[in-house]
Amino acid sequence: MTNTLRNRFLGLAALAICTTIVAAPASAQQVVARVNGDPITAVDLAQRLRLLQVSGGGKAATRQAALDELIEQELKLQTARRYKIEVSEAEINQQLASIASRVGGDIAAFGRQLQGAGLSLSSFKRKIQADIAWNGIVRGKFQSRLQVRERDVTDAIRAKGQNDGTAYTFTLRPVLLVVPNGSNPAVYESRKREAEGLRARFQSCDEGLQLARGLRDVVVREQLTRSSADVGAKQREILESTAVGKLTPPDITSSGIELFAVCNKVAGKGSVAETDMRQQMMGERISDEGKKYLRELRRQSSIQIL
Structure with missing residues (x-):
């Protein structure tokens, strides 16, 4: 198998792993943590541990690292509900189509690949919904801090010695x-x-x-x-x-x-x-503001590790 094909399959595996198994046994639904009353199950934790391992090049992740990601995901979903942010099915499908195209297929084919692996497309869509909603929250709440000036873009390009293609x-x-x-x-x-x-x-x-x-x-x-x-x-x-x-x-x-x-x-x-640098700088600012806001939400929340 060529390296290119192997990498494509690993990419698909990484996408699939972060979904939830459709019909896990009741014992596997044991609650391992609660975030403001919302549960995180043993299945969620096991899947996130595997995802972190794949994305980390095979290096095993810690239980705490996986729990931290899942806790933050729950906080994002809860914040979206509090702000009454609704993500349309069309928005979710647009993002899903982009992901599917990167692994060589369309939404239907990607759904069949997930289903064939015993995985749920609906739970994967829920994760996409949370990501889109969180991006909107950060952009709206911290709009004034996310502005990228033309001068900042030009200075950054010059500092890196990039060509203006x-x-x-x-x-x-x-x-x-x-x-x-x-x-x-x-x-x-x-x-x-x-x-x-x-x-x-x-x-x-x-x-x-x-x-x-x-x-x-x-x-x-x-x-x-x-x-x-x-x-x-x-x-x-x-x-x-x-x-x-x-x-x-x-x-x-x-x-x-x-x-x-x-x-x-x-x-x-x-x-x-210019386009790449502006997107990079905007992405970094969104990421930084999002992380700070999540730390604030964690301090204000009731988080139980069971």
Whole structure:
């Protein structure tokens, strides 16, 4: 199995682990802590310990570290209820679709993957709901402290010696050569060669996508629009270097071999460095204010470790 495929599977495992098992036995529902009366169960604790272990590169996490995360999660949910913040199903699904795309599928496929592992999609959605609500709480409560001035962005870019690359908006069509779950590495390599053959013949989106649809077990997904700021540095470099009407190099995912047809590329205002730095600085400020607010909530709350 290639390193890329292994990393994709680990990513899926990490996402799945943080959900709750659908039908755990009653004994496993033992309460290990209460936050203002709301319970944290032994199942919650075991799942969070495993999640921390996976995200920590295999290093075992402490029980206290897992409990701290779960306590803070409960405080976030309780605060959202107190402020009467409601997160719509559309918002949850949008975030879920983003997560699913990173592991090579859509919401339905991701849900089947979770269900096949005996995990609950609804509990995963609840976690997303808490994260979205908390982000809104922090942004609203500490709005004046989160402002990022243009001068701060410029100074930070200069301090890091970054280049002001052009920001683009990409119009993409994902193309997936399906590989059944459980297939051995040789099947993936064979499909990857097919993808390279398609890439060599792909000359435009109009004709190339029709060509792709005529191949065995190939799915052409709906059009996506992504900006340079929406993607990581590696994928941004790939998209910027791929000509309009061409396919990106094939990538191994948990669902098969994926390529992206670059159907349009439009230069935007500002630069990649400015956009990235502004988002980074905003994210750091939101994180800092959120941590301080959580410490305050913990001091004011009734927390029992059983």
